[in-house]
Amino acid sequence: MVLNIEQDYLRFRQIVRGKIKQDLKKYISQGELIGKKGKDFVSIPIPQIEMPNFRFGRRNTGGVGQGEGEPGTPLAPGDVDEDGNGKAGNAPGAHILEVDLTMEELAQILAEELELPRIQPKGSARLKTERDHYSQISKVGPESLRHFKRTYKEALKRQITAGTYDPLNPYIVPIHEDKRYLSWKTKQRPESNALILYMMDVSGSMGDEQKEIVRIESFWIDTWIQTNYNGVVTRYIIHDAVAQEVDRDTFFHTRESGGTVISSAYDLCNKIIEDEYPQDLWNIYVFHFSDGDNWSGGDTDRCINLLKSDLLPKVNLFGYGQVESTYGSGQFIRELENNISEIDNLVLSRIENKEDIYQSIKDFLGKGK
Amino acid sequence: MSITVQSRRQTLTPELARLNREIEQYARGYGLDFYETMFEVLDFEEMNMVAAYGGFPNRYPHWKFGMEYERLNKSYAYGLHKIYEMVINNDPCYAYLLECNHVVDQKLVMAHVYGHCDFFKNNIWFSKTNRKMMDSMANHATKIRKYIDRYGLEKVETFIDICLCLDDLIDYHSVFIERRPKHKQQAEEEPAIVKKIAASEYMDEFINPKEFIDQQKQRLEDERQKRRRFPEEPQKDVLLFLLENGPLENWQRDVLWIIREEAYYFAPQAQTKIMNEGWATYWHAKIMTERALNDAEVIDFADHHSGTVAAHPGQINPYRLGFELWKDIEDRWNKGKFGKDYDECDDYGSKREWDLGLGLGREKIFETRRVHNDITFIDAFFTEEFCHERRFFTYQFNPERGVYEIADRNWKSIKQKLLFSLTNFGQPLIYVIDGNFENRGELLLDHRHEGIDLRIDYAKDTLKSLYTLWSRPVHLRTIVEGKGKLLTYDGEKHLERKTDG
Numbered sequence: 001m002v003l004n005i006e007q008d009y010l011r012f013r014q015i016v017r018g019k020i021k022q023d024l025k026k027y028i029s030q031g032e033l034i035g036k037k038g039k040d041f042v043s044i045p046i047p048q049i050e051m052p053n054f055r056f057g058r059r060n061t062g063g064v065g066q067g068e069g070e071p072g073t074p075l076a077p078g079d080v081d082e083d084g085n086g087k088a089g090n091a092p093g094a095h096i097l098e099v100d101l102t103m104e105e106l107a108q109i110l111a112e113e114l115e116l117p118r119i120q121p122k123g124s125a126r127l128k129t130e131r132d133h134y135s136q137i138s139k140v141g142p143e144s145l146r147h148f149k150r151t152y153k154e155a156l157k158r159q160i161t162a163g164t165y166d167p168l169n170p171y172i173v174p175i176h177e178d179k180r181y182l183s184w185k186t187k188q189r190p191e192s193n194a195l196i197l198y199m200m201d202v203s204g205s206m207g208d209e210q211k212e213i214v215r216i217e218s219f220w221i222d223t224w225i226q227t228n229y230n231g232v233v234t235r236y237i238i239h240d241a242v243a244q245e246v247d248r249d250t251f252f253h254t255r256e257s258g259g260t261v262i263s264s265a266y267d268l269c270n271k272i273i274e275d276e277y278p279q280d281l282w283n284i285y286v287f288h289f290s291d292g293d294n295w296s297g298g299d300t301d302r303c304i305n306l307l308k309s310d311l312l313p314k315v316n317l318f319g320y321g322q323v324e325s326t327y328g329s330g331q332f333i334r335e336l337e338n339n340i341s342e343i344d345n346l347v348l349s350r351i352e353n354k355e356d357i358y359q360s361i362k363d364f365l366g367k368g369k
Numbered sequence: 370m371s372i373t374v375q376s377r378r379q380t381l382t383p384e385l386a387r388l389n390r391e392i393e394q395y396a397r398g399y400g401l402d403f404y405e406t407m408f409e410v411l412d413f414e415e416m417n418m419v420a421a422y423g424g425f426p427n428r429y430p431h432w433k434f435g436m437e438y439e440r441l442n443k444s445y446a447y448g449l450h451k452i453y454e455m456v457i458n459n460d461p462c463y464a465y466l467l468e469c470n471h472v473v474d475q476k477l478v479m480a481h482v483y484g485h486c487d488f489f490k491n492n493i494w495f496s497k498t499n500r501k502m503m504d505s506m507a508n509h510a511t512k513i514r515k516y517i518d519r520y521g522l523e524k525v526e527t528f529i530d531i532c533l534c535l536d537d538l539i540d541y542h543s544v545f546i547e548r549r550p551k552h553k554q555q556a557e558e559e560p561a562i563v564k565k566i567a568a569s570e571y572m573d574e575f576i577n578p579k580e581f582i583d584q585q586k587q588r589l590e591d592e593r594q595k596r597r598r599f600p601e602e603p604q605k606d607v608l609l610f611l612l613e614n615g616p617l618e619n620w621q622r623d624v625l626w627i628i629r630e631e632a633y634y635f636a637p638q639a640q641t642k643i644m645n646e647g648w649a650t651y652w653h654a655k656i657m658t659e660r661a662l663n664d665a666e667v668i669d670f671a672d673h674h675s676g677t678v679a680a681h682p683g684q685i686n687p688y689r690l691g692f693e694l695w696k697d698i699e700d701r702w703n704k705g706k707f708g709k710d711y712d713e714c715d716d717y718g719s720k721r722e723w724d725l726g727l728g729l730g731r732e733k734i735f736e737t738r739r740v741h742n743d744i745t746f747i748d749a750f751f752t753e754e755f756c757h758e759r760r761f762f763t764y765q766f767n768p769e770r771g772v773y774e775i776a777d778r779n780w781k782s783i784k785q786k787l788l789f790s791l792t793n794f795g796q797p798l799i800y801v802i803d804g805n806f807e808n809r810g811e812l813l814l815d816h817r818h819e820g821i822d823l824r825i826d827y828a829k830d831t832l833k834s835l836y837t838l839w840s841r842p843v844h845l846r847t848i849v850e851g852k853g854k855l856l857t858y859d860g861e862k863h864l865e866r867k868t869d870g
Contacts, residue, residue: 004430008430008431008433011432051530052828054797054831056822063684064787065682065764066686066761067760071762074770
């Protein structure tokens with residue numbers, strides 16, 4: 001039998017992926033489309049590639065069905081074949097195919113398109129962790145881990161061989177020797193953990209649109225970094241005149257007012273890293289988004305010093321994204337450019353609108369750090 | 370997802386072979402008549418592959434098969450859908466069994482398959498199909514692969530894409546009817562009569578000299594030629610028209626021909642879906658319950674069978690509808706519930722008790738399976754009694770409540786709707802009217818509007834596909850919201866014009 005389905009299937013995937021590729025910019029700037037579902041998958045609705053032909057438009061003419069009910073009885077929505085309305089032809093109706101891409105695949109496409117280099121973790125080999133996997137069966141163990149099915153099988157086998165099994169009266173009584181228990185095996189694996197720390201300016205000048213940009217961009221950064229490390233921890237800091245650590249939800253939805261003291265956030269960030277994430281065990285990524293309108297020149301100097309002396313030596317990458325805002329002066333990024341542009345693991349990026357997110361991700365992650 | 374394509378042609382296990390011989394004997398015993406039938410056993414992945422190819426192991430390369438495969442695999446994985454059986458109209462018939470099926474399921478599937486095979490062989494609508502399609506499909510595949518090697522995947526694939534947009538524009542009945550005389554008759558036409566300028570007889574040869582007359586004759590002849598349309602009659606087989614008249618390269622013509630050939634091959638299966646599935650279901654039920662079942666299998670059989678004929682309130686299940694109609698026909702002809710006396714009897718009680726003991730049922734269903742297709746089948750046998758007994762209804766969308774609800778149980782409107790949905794497979798009727806529209810070599814199509822508008826965005830895209838084949842502007846005459854419209858694609862942009870009527 002000659003089957004070439006593999007070729008055709010790959011071709012289809014290629015076309016679908018090509019479609020994603022072409023539309024990647026669109027997807028990235030319309031971050032809402034991609035919802036992370038469950039643990040590993042994102043669903044991207046791809047209209048199943050459909051050949052346009054001459055066909056009827058919305059019919060709303062109803063159709064023919066079979067069953068009980070008086071005129072006026074509603075039909076359950078799933079029961080109605082809305083497209084074909086009861087026609088018996090063999091053409092399948094229009095379907096929306098949701099292509100499930102694993103985060104891995106999505107990141108792969110992203111990487112291909114943005115030409116992202118694979119991240120080189122630092123100090124990865126040094127650390128090993130041990131994990132227990134319950135993948136074995138053992139004859140001894142606690143009753144709470146008893147494997148019912150295996151136990152039953154053993155008992156059944158024993159009774160059949162012993163001739164005490166009666167098909168007409170199939171009682172199976174396990175005895176001690178029949179019992180089987182789940183058991184574990186300890187596995188070692190090299191650890192390379194990453195911390196992503198997001199900081200965002202939530203002062204009065206950061207509007208919803210700016211936050212939207214930050215949100216979308218952080219999704220893609222997460223996606224990429226997560227494919228490169230086994231364990232990724234994400235922390236969030238918001239700041240106006242003072243900084244505080246918040247959860248993800250608050251991070252994206254809080255709107256404060258008031259002034260901006262960026263150094264407050266850098267201080268807190270430094271403290272978190274210092275206290276909880278020893279730099280020789282963790283790959284640390286820090287991203288800061290702001291509209292670049294700091295309170296005073298003095299504070300900006302302080303920030304620069306903090307970066308130079310404390311933060312930059314500890315982190316793999318420090319990304320500063322400046323979001324365009326009608327209120328901000330945008331001075332901060334210029335100060336950074338003038339003072340510490342030569343340091344390798346500092347990346348500065350200007351994001352004027354959603355279209356720029358694409359380029360900005362490339363800026364941030366293009367270094368392979 | 371990793372796919373392993375193994376070329377293991379699995380013949381039947383001795384047990385299945387024994388069952389097959391048994392079932393075949395039962396089927397022949399009932400009078401079913403079929404080509405030799407070859408069974409193969411596939412696992413579910415192979416089954417999905419073969420199903421994605423429409424049952425043929427060797428098809429031309431195209432991503433649509435890959436798409437179908439993914440859909441089948443996914444719906445299998447999520448438990449939405451499972452293919453039990455597949456059978457190919459060919460001589461010999463090929464049928465596939467699912468490896469992991471239970472023995473009782475295999476028996477049922479075999480019985481079902483013999484029903485289909487009998488139908489393929491004996492129903493008139495299949496009589497013109499290619500019975501060596503297995504080989505032809507493989508040839509098509511080889512040809513198209515050759516073109517891909519020569520002209521490149523992109524180019525050939527794009528062309529196939531275009532052809533597939535148009536592959537429903539064929540004339541399903543043309544295989545049975547001679548639409549036009551084989552040799553174009555050179556019908557004697559009225560010679561063009563030149564109107565002379567009025568003059569007295571003696572002046573005539575000066576006022577209407579011979580040169581002038583000849584010139585006029587020539588002019589009239591030219592005009593007549595121009596006026597002459599092609600096609601002479603509206604032509605439903607748009608693909609044939611394009612094949613014969615489109616400015617195509619040879620390989621393109623060949624590909625288009627292949628697509629059209631395959632469309633014609635599959636057409637009868639869509640034309641007789643209700644009858645065919647009903648017939649196979651009728652026979653598997655009969656063979657199983659009267660012959661093949663043993664006591665231990667009754668529950669499994671009942672479970673499977675009831676799944677096959679389950680009713681879904683808002684849909685027509687062709688297995689169920691067909692199955693019930695076949696049983697009804699057999700019952701009516703057994704009892705003589707037909708003809709003038711029966712139709713004119715208006716006593717409900719005696720109609721119900723009607724039994725002349727004719728026993729013509731079996732004969733009648735065999736005759737019916739020979740001559741009908743779904744439309745004539747429904748038209749002839751979807752009786753008022755049947756409709757009411759089996760609780761049919763029409764439904765309608767209620768915009769106020771935002772749901773579909775049961776509209777009525779009126780036999781006439783139910784039947785009409787059912788027939789309409791079967792007409793031309795529920796597709797709009799499109800004809801070629803003029804291949805030289807406005808005397809500029811443009812293509813004019815006509816949509817025979819029957820109350821439902823076309824989907825305009827799709828129609829526009831389809832015109833675009835047509836343009837690629839015709840290379841000149843293409844037009845479609847249709848009706849949108851009660852007003853006549855002419856949709857045009859001229860190679861760069863879409864135009865819409867109002868037309869009269």
